[in-house]
Amino acid sequence: MNxxxxxxxxxxxxxxxxxxxxxVFSGQAGSMFGYSxxxxxxxxTIGIMVYxxxxxxxxxxxxxxxxxxxxxxxxxxxxxVTLIASFLSTLVTTAAEIGGLGMILxxxxxxxxxxxxxxxxxxxxxxxxxLPFKWIERTYGLLGxxxxxxxxxxxxxxxxxxxxxxxxxxxxxxxxxxKQLFNYSYFVVAIFSAVMFPYEAFFYxxxxxxxxxxxxxxxxxxxxxxxxxxxGSLLSIAILALAALLFAPANVAPQIPGSVALQTAIPLGKxxxxxxxxxxxxxxxxxxxxxxxxxAYSVSQFFGWEWGRHKKPWEAPRFTxxxxxxxxxxxxxxxxxxxxxxxxxxxxxFSIVILPLSYLPLMLLANDKNYMRGxxxxxLAKILGWLxxxxxxxxxxxxxxxxxxxxxxxx
Amino acid sequence: xxxxxxxxxxxxxxxxxxxDRDGRWCxxxxxxxxxxxxxxxxxxxxxxxxxxxxxxxxxxxxxxxVRKVAGDRIARVPWDRVxxxxxxxxxxxxxxxxxxxxxxxxxRRWIPKWGAM
Numbered sequence: 431m432n433x434x435x436x437x438x439x440x441x442x443x444x445x446x447x448x449x450x451x452x453x454v455f456s457g458q459a460g461s462m463f464g465y466s467x468x469x470x471x472x473x474x475t476i477g478i479m480v481y482x483x484x485x486x487x488x489x490x491x492x493x494x495x496x497x498x499x500x501x502x503x504x505x506x507x508x509x510x511v512t513l514i515a516s517f518l519s520t521l522v523t524t525a526a527e528i529g530g531l532g533m534i535l536x537x538x539x540x541x542x543x544x545x546x547x548x549x550x551x552x553x554x555x556x557x558x559x560x561l562p563f564k565w566i567e568r569t570y571g572l573l574g575x576x577x578x579x580x581x582x583x584x585x586x587x588x589x590x591x592x593x594x595x596x597x598x599x600x601x602x603x604x605x606x607x608x609k610q611l612f613n614y615s616y617f618v619v620a621i622f623s624a625v626m627f628p629y630e631a632f633f634y635x636x637x638x639x640x641x642x643x644x645x646x647x648x649x650x651x652x653x654x655x656x657x658x659x660x661x662g663s664l665l666s667i668a669i670l671a672l673a674a675l676l677f678a679p680a681n682v683a684p685q686i687p688g689s690v691a692l693q694t695a696i697p698l699g700k701x702x703x704x705x706x707x708x709x710x711x712x713x714x715x716x717x718x719x720x721x722x723x724x725x726a727y728s729v730s731q732f733f734g735w736e737w738g739r740h741k742k743p744w745e746a747p748r749f750t751x752x753x754x755x756x757x758x759x760x761x762x763x764x765x766x767x768x769x770x771x772x773x774x775x776x777x778x779x780f781s782i783v784i785l786p787l788s789y790l791p792l793m794l795l796a797n798d799k800n801y802m803r804g805x806x807x808x809x810l811a812k813i814l815g816w817l818x819x820x821x822x823x824x825x826x827x828x829x830x831x832x833x834x835x836x837x838x839x840x841x
Numbered sequence: 842x843x844x845x846x847x848x849x850x851x852x853x854x855x856x857x858x859x860x861d862r863d864g865r866w867c868x869x870x871x872x873x874x875x876x877x878x879x880x881x882x883x884x885x886x887x888x889x890x891x892x893x894x895x896x897x898x899x900x901x902x903x904x905x906x907v908r909k910v911a912g913d914r915i916a917r918v919p920w921d922r923v924x925x926x927x928x929x930x931x932x933x934x935x936x937x938x939x940x941x942x943x944x945x946x947x948x949r950r951w952i953p954k955w956g957a958m
Contacts, residue, residue: 492928494858499928501869502856506898509856562958734858734869734890736945742957747948801928 442571443658449717450530451624456666457684460673468597474625475663477818484796486651489638491805496635497731503791512787519780520629520725524760527718529770537688551761563640563739570716576709580668583694616832619825623782629724636727640740726753775838782829785822858929867936888918916940
C-alpha cells in the first residue's frame with residue numbers, strides 16, 4: 431500500500447463526500463431540529479461505508495461493476511425497471527447539482543443564474559473530456575477540501591460539544607406536534623437518501639475498475655471507504671451544528687446554498703465566506719460529474735458497452751455519448767426554470783425508493799463464495815449489510831408518503 | 842468455469858457481460874440457443890447478443906419500444922468461441938470475428954479524436 435496514494439484517496443473521499451442535497455438538508459436540519467438529527471448522518475454514514483467497502487471489494491475481486499451485477503442478478507425485466515428508475519433519479523440529481531453550481535457561481539460573480547448553469551455545464555463537460563478518471567476524481571475531491579472551513583468555523587465559535595455528542599444518540603425531540611413529527615421523519619429519510627445516494631455506489635464500484643483494483647488494493651479500499659467517508663460526513667455534521675447554533679435561535683431556515691455559506695462568515699468573516707463558497711463549488715461540481723458519469727456507467731454496463739474514462743473518449747464511444755447526453759438533459763431540466771430546492775427534494779425521494787434494488791444484488795454477490803472466494807462477506811459485513819438493507823427498505827416505503835404529507839419538508 | 846462443464850443457464854450465464862480476447866466489453870448474453878432432442882442432454886449452441894434477443898424476455902409493448910429505439914439486430918456467438926465463464930463470459934476471439942462491436946464502431950465515427958488525456 432502506497433501511503434501517498436492512500437492519503438490522496440482519503441482526502442479525495444473527504445472532499446468528494448458532500449453534495450448539494452447534503453448541503454441543503456444538513457443546514458435545514460440544524461436550523462429546524464437543532465442537534466437532534468446528527469444521528470441520522472452518523473448511521474447513514476456507517477451504511478455508505480459498509481456498501482462502499484463492499485462495492486470496492488467486489489470490483490477488486492470479481493472485477494465486475496455494480497450495474498453489470500444488477501442485470502445478472504435481477505434479470506432483464508427487473509433490471510431494466512431498476513435502470514430506468516435509477517437513471518431518472520440520478521438525472522434529477524445531476525440537474526440539482528448543476529442548479530446548485532449556478533447558484534453558487536451567481537453568489538460568487540453576480541452573473542445571471544441560468545448563464546452560470548450553462549457555463550458550469552460546459553466547463554464540467556470539458557473537464558470530463560480532457561481529464562482521465564483519476565484526475566477527474568482527484569481534482570474535484572481535493573479542491574472540495576475547502577469545505578473544511580465549516581469545521582474550522584465550528585471550532586472557532588466554541589460550540590457545546592456535549593450537546594453535539596448527544597446528537598449522535600438516536601432520539602426524537604420532545605414536544606413535537608404531529609406535523610413536526612412528520613417533518614422530522616421526512617428529514618431522517620432525506621438525510622439517509624442524501625448520504626447513501628445510489629450513484630455513489632455506482633461511481634465507487636466503477637471507479638475501482640477504472641483504477642484496475644485487484645485483491646492487493648483491498649486494504650486501500652477499506653481505509654478509503656471507512657476513514658474517507660467518515661471524515662467527509664463530519665463536514666455535513668459541522669454544517670448541521672453551525673445551523674443549530676447560528677440559524678435556529680434566529681428562526682432562519684437556509685433555503686439556498688448561499689445561506690449555508692454564511693455560517694462561516696459569522697465567525698471567520700469574508701475570507702471564511704469565500705472559502706466556503708469555493709469548497710461548495712468544487713464539492714458540488716464533483717458531485718455533478720459523479721452523478722453524470724454514474725448514469726453513463728449504469729447504461730453502458732447494463733448493455734455491455736465499452737465504458738470508462740481511463741480510456742480515451744473515442745475508445746468507449748457509446749459511453750462518451752451517454753455522459754454527454756446526460757449532462758445536456760440535466761442542463762435542459764435546469765433551463766426549464768424549475769427551482770433547485772424542488773430538484774433536491776425529488777432527487778432524494780426518487781433515490782431512496784431505488785436504494786434497496788441497488789444494494790440487494792451487491793449484497794448477494796458479495797456473499798457469493800463462487801465469485802468472491804476467500805473475500806466474500808464475513809459475519810460482520812453480512813449483519814451490517816442486511817441491517818442497512820432493512821433500514822433503507824423501510825425508508826423507501828416511507829419516502830413518498832412523507833414527501834407528500836410534508837410538502838417536501840416545508841409542511 | 843470451463844466451457845465444457847455443466848452450467849446453470851440462468852444463474853451462471855444469462856445476462857453476463859461478454860469480454861473479448863483484448864479485454865473489450867462487447868455486449869451481454871441476452872439469450873441462449875440450445876441444441877438437443879427430448880430425452881438427451883441439451884447443449885449450448887450459441888449465445889445471442891443484441892436487442893432482437895429480448896423478444897420473449899420482455900412484455901410485448903416493451904419489446905416493441907426497444908425495437909423502435911434500438912432495432913432488432915442479433916449477433917450469434919458460437920459456444921466454441923467461448924474461453925471460460927466467470928463473473929463475465931470471456932471470448933477466445935476478437936469481438937469483430939463474431940460480428941460484435943458493430944454499433945460501437947459506428948458510434949466511434951461520431952466522436953472527435955482529439956483533446957483528451
